[in-house]
Amino acid sequence: MSALQAEGLTTGYGSVPVVSNVSMEARSGEVVVLVGPNGAGKSTFLKGLFGLLRHTTGRVVVDGRDVSGWPPHRIARCGMAYVPQVSNIFPTMSVVENLEIGGFASGGDVRQRIDEVLAIFPDLARSPRAKAGSLSGGQQNILGMARSLMLSPKVVLLDEPTAGLAPRYVGTVWEQVGRLSTAGTAVMVVEQNVELAMRHSDRVYVLVAGRVRLHGTPEEIRRHDLTALFLGGGATPSAEVGEQSMRSV
Amino acid sequence: MTIFWLSVGFGLVTASVLALASVGLSLQFGVTNYVNFAYGAFLTLGAYFAWTVLTGGHLPLGLAIVIGALGVGVVGVLCDRIVFRSFTRSGFPLFYLLIVSFGVSLILGNVVQGVWGPSPQFFAVVSQFPLHIGPFLLTPAQLVIIGVAIVSMVGVHLLLTRTRLGKAMRAMSDNPALAQVSGIDINRVTTWAWFISGSLAGLAGIALAISTASFEPGFGENFLFTIFAAVIVGGIGQPYGAMLGAFLIGMVTEVSAAFIDPSYSTDLAFVVLIVMLLLRPQGLIPARGKA
Ligand SMILES: Nc1ncnc2c1ncn2[C@@H]1O[C@H](COP(=O)(O)OP(=O)(O)O)[C@@H](O)[C@H]1O
Numbered sequence: 001m002s003a004l005q006a007e008g009l010t011t012g013y014g015s016v017p018v019v020s021n022v023s024m025e026a027r028s029g030e031v032v033v034l035v036g037p038n039g040a041g042k043s044t045f046l047k048g049l050f051g052l053l054r055h056t057t058g059r060v061v062v063d064g065r066d067v068s069g070w071p072p073h074r075i076a077r078c079g080m081a082y083v084p085q086v087s088n089i090f091p092t093m094s095v096v097e098n099l100e101i102g103g104f105a106s107g108g109d110v111r112q113r114i115d116e117v118l119a120i121f122p123d124l125a126r127s128p129r130a131k132a133g134s135l136s137g138g139q140q141n142i143l144g145m146a147r148s149l150m151l152s153p154k155v156v157l158l159d160e161p162t163a164g165l166a167p168r169y170v171g172t173v174w175e176q177v178g179r180l181s182t183a184g185t186a187v188m189v190v191e192q193n194v195e196l197a198m199r200h201s202d203r204v205y206v207l208v209a210g211r212v213r214l215h216g217t218p219e220e221i222r223r224h225d226l227t228a229l230f231l232g233g234g235a236t237p238s239a240e241v242g243e244q245s246m247r248s249v
Numbered sequence: 250m251t252i253f254w255l256s257v258g259f260g261l262v263t264a265s266v267l268a269l270a271s272v273g274l275s276l277q278f279g280v281t282n283y284v285n286f287a288y289g290a291f292l293t294l295g296a297y298f299a300w301t302v303l304t305g306g307h308l309p310l311g312l313a314i315v316i317g318a319l320g321v322g323v324v325g326v327l328c329d330r331i332v333f334r335s336f337t338r339s340g341f342p343l344f345y346l347l348i349v350s351f352g353v354s355l356i357l358g359n360v361v362q363g364v365w366g367p368s369p370q371f372f373a374v375v376s377q378f379p380l381h382i383g384p385f386l387l388t389p390a391q392l393v394i395i396g397v398a399i400v401s402m403v404g405v406h407l408l409l410t411r412t413r414l415g416k417a418m419r420a421m422s423d424n425p426a427l428a429q430v431s432g433i434d435i436n437r438v439t440t441w442a443w444f445i446s447g448s449l450a451g452l453a454g455i456a457l458a459i460s461t462a463s464f465e466p467g468f469g470e471n472f473l474f475t476i477f478a479a480v481i482v483g484g485i486g487q488p489y490g491a492m493l494g495a496f497l498i499g500m501v502t503e504v505s506a507a508f509i510d511p512s513y514s515t516d517l518a519f520v521v522l523i524v525m526l527l528l529r530p531q532g533l534i535p536a537r538g539k540a
């Protein structure tokens with residue numbers, strides 16, 4: 001079933017929309033990847049989904065509930081989690097405290113869940129009392145991801161989780177994405193590296209200049225010239241046709 | 250030597266008052282990320298609230314202090330809800346809030362003038378015999394001030410490290426957007442921050458009024474810049490830094506008063522501040538979350 005559904009979302013900063021009329025879906029157990037050139041509005045779209053930006057039009061449905069217009073903390077309690085591209089930890093708080101905050105909405109004792117999450121990320125378990133801000137960039141990203149799993153979410157949004165990471169962390173991140181989807185979680189990942197994105201995803205959305213230009217399975221997407229699409233904003237006829245044929249799939 | 254120890258004793262009292270005030274200011278700044286210039290007026294209100302409850306209601310001093318402090322906590326929440334929140338919600342730059350809070354300070358100052366009049370008041374507890382405690386000479390009231398400050402600092406420490414609310418406040422201070430997506434209701438946390446900040450301001454105002462014998466409208470406002478000095482020396486937005494800053498500024502201003510003209514003590518607080526900013530601009534305890 002559909003864990004996350006966005007219909008005709010238009011959002012941005014102030015009065016100028018950055019993302020226009022974008023529809024996307026992530027089903028339970030599915031890895032959906034969002035690719036597109038820099039500044040296309042991928043991060044903005046995720047913020048809009050989570051209620052961090054007001055959206056002017058459209059609907060967001062999480063786990064069957066329409067959360068359009070809800071404040072972020074209530075959306076979090078519906079089972080959506082989000083790891084921003086930057087600033088994805090609480091730097092003056094310890095690793096364990098970061099995880100406690102991740103489990104904040106549960107309201108109860110989260111110690112057992114912290115142990116479970118630390119068991120998934122042995123790298124973090126080694127220094128549970130360390131200040132998050134003192135961790136390496138890679139460890140910080142991993143901590144951000146660990147934090148997002150505290151409430152066992154139905155859908156996780158990851159904004160460029162591997163950007164600037166050492167190769168061994170890139171492996172860890174994709175391994176976790178795979179594990180989450182196997183466990184039935186819907187994962188929506190923004191990924192710069194298109195090849196990597198194709199390899200790890202069930203479906204791909206191509207966002208250019210704030211609009212979905214193309215979507216489909218990695219095999220379907222491979223038939224298109226993404227570079228031209230990225231550069232030309234998708235004005236080439238083949239891309240237009242491609243988009244229509246994908247839609248009918 | 251006696252003069253020296255005497256002034257260290259005064260330093261402890263001033264540091265205690267400053268610690269209450271600085272930690273309150275710092276907590277609110279950490280959560281909301283803008284400076285509240287009405288904070289001095291909060292101190293003034295605390296003294297007048299407690300004094301009114303004490304003299305008008307004939308309640309015991311301890312109860313008057315608690316009611317006075319919590320009363321200012323409520324004022325803090327009201328200021329936030331009625332004034333500040335409407336500006337933050339409509340996305341005004343946080344710099345504007347500085348000016349707005351300055352306006353609130355003027356309004357509260359005038360309310361105090363209008364309600365209680367311009368003449369000085371005093372708490373009846375002031376004339377007490379001093380006690381010799383080690384090398385110090387302190388009145389029972391001063392000892393109570395030091396005790397209340399210590400208990401409050403321990404309380405704030407426990408709040409920040411042991412409670413859900415305190416951790417939520419630290420999370421918000423570090424990264425408000427991430428706090429929200431982690432399920433923290435930042436409106437609720439902000440309200441609590443104003444309540445706690447206001448209550449500490451009220452407590453500090455009462456302590457200041459008791460320790461300086463008399464108080465009049467504007468006395469809290471005059472103390473505001475010393476509070477700023479302590480907060481900035483400690484590292485703005487860092488409650489533990491504020492405690493350290495308060496101790497440093499309190500000691501320096503009082504001990505120096507034993508040797509140079511006491512009317513320079515506020516200036517000296519700023520000398521400490523400037524030296525500090527030159528040597529360690531991030532404060533004693535840097536706010537890594539805001540870097
Ligand atoms: N905080 C912001 N305020 C105003 N405009 C922004 C902000 N963040 C991003 N933008 C603008 O929104 C557009 C999309 O940015 P973003 O969503 O970060 O793109 P992407 O994540 O696809 O690289 C860009 O033109 C960028 O300049």
Ligand SMILES: [Mg+2]
Pocket residue numbers: 042043044085159
């Ligand atoms: Mg981005």
